[in-house]
Amino acid sequence: MIITRKIRMVMIQGALRQMLCNKIMSITFINQVSGTARIPKAVLLGLFKRTQKLYKKKIREKSISVIFVSENESKKLNSKYRNKAYATNVLSFESFSNDELGDIIICPAVARKQAKDMDVGFVWWLSFLFTHGLLHLIGFDHKTKKQEIKMDDLTKKIICE
Numbered sequence: 254m255i256i257t258r259k260i261r262m263v264m265i266q267g268a269l270r271q272m273l274c275n276k277i278m279s280i281t282f283i284n285q286v287s288g289t290a291r292i293p294k295a296v297l298l299g300l301f302k303r304t305q306k307l308y309k310k311k312i313r314e315k316s317i318s319v320i321f322v323s324e325n326e327s328k329k330l331n332s333k334y335r336n337k338a339y340a341t342n343v344l345s346f347e348s349f350s351n352d353e354l355g356d357i358i359i360c361p362a363v364a365r366k367q368a369k370d371m372d373v374g375f376v377w378w379l380s381f382l383f384t385h386g387l388l389h390l391i392g393f394d395h396k397t398k399k400q401e402i403k404m405d406d407l408t409k410k411i412i413c414e
Contacts, residue, residue, distance in 0.1 A: 279316040286323050286361060293376050297383050303411050304387050311391040315354035319383065327360035342367055343382040345389035357386035377412070384408045 280301060282294055297319065305312045322330070327340040334344065344358040359382055368378035385408050395401035 281316070281318045283318060283320045285326065286321050292321060292361070293379065296376060296380055300380055300384050300411060301387065303414050304384065304391075307411070308391050312354065314352065316352060317354045317387070317390065318356045320356060320358050321361055322358055324360055324362045327358070327363060330358060343386045345386040347390055355390040357383060357390070359383065359386070380412050381408055384411050 280298060282292060282297075284292060301312075301317075324340040327342075327344070328338070330344055331337045331339060331341045334346075335341075340360055340363050342360055342363045346356040346358070348355040359379065361379070364379050364382055365375050368375045371378070385404070388404055388408060393400075393404050393407070395404045
C-alpha cells in the first residue's frame with residue numbers, strides 16, 4: 254500500500270494470519286516504536302473478527318496493516334494528509350487495491366496520554382482507536398454530530414460485545 258511504502262520500517266514486530274470465513278485474511282502489525290508497551294495483538298484481532306461478522310461483504314478477503322508510530326511520525330503524517338500540525342491518535346488510509354482494505358496508523362504515546370486523561374484503560378482506548386480506524390476503512394465517517402454519535406456507538410458496541 255502507498256502509505257506503508259512511504260513509512261520507513263524501523264522494526265517489524267510480526268505478522269498474524271487468520272482463517273476467516275474460509276478465506277485467508279491477513280493483519281500485519283508493524284511496530285515502529287522501540288520500547289513501547291507490548292501491543293495486544295490478540296485483542297485487536299478479536300475486534301477485527303467482530304467487525305468482520307457485522308460487515309462481511311466489506312471486509313471479507315481483505316488484508317490490513319496496523320502500524321504503530323511515534324508522536325513525531327504521527328505529527329508528520331497528520332500534517333501531510335490532514336493539514337493538522339499535531340500528533341494524532343489514529344489515522345486510516347483506505348487502499349484502492351481489491352485485496353487490501355487499508356492501513357490503520359496508531360500512535361501509542363498519544364493514545365496512552367488520552368487514556369490517562371479520560372481515566373480509561375490503555376488497552377480499552379487502543380481497542381477503541383483500532384475499531385474506529387477500521388470503521389473508517391469500511392466507509393464510516395463522522396463529519397456531522399449525528400455521524401459521530403453513530404460511529405462512537407458502533408465502536409463501543411463492537412468492543413463491548
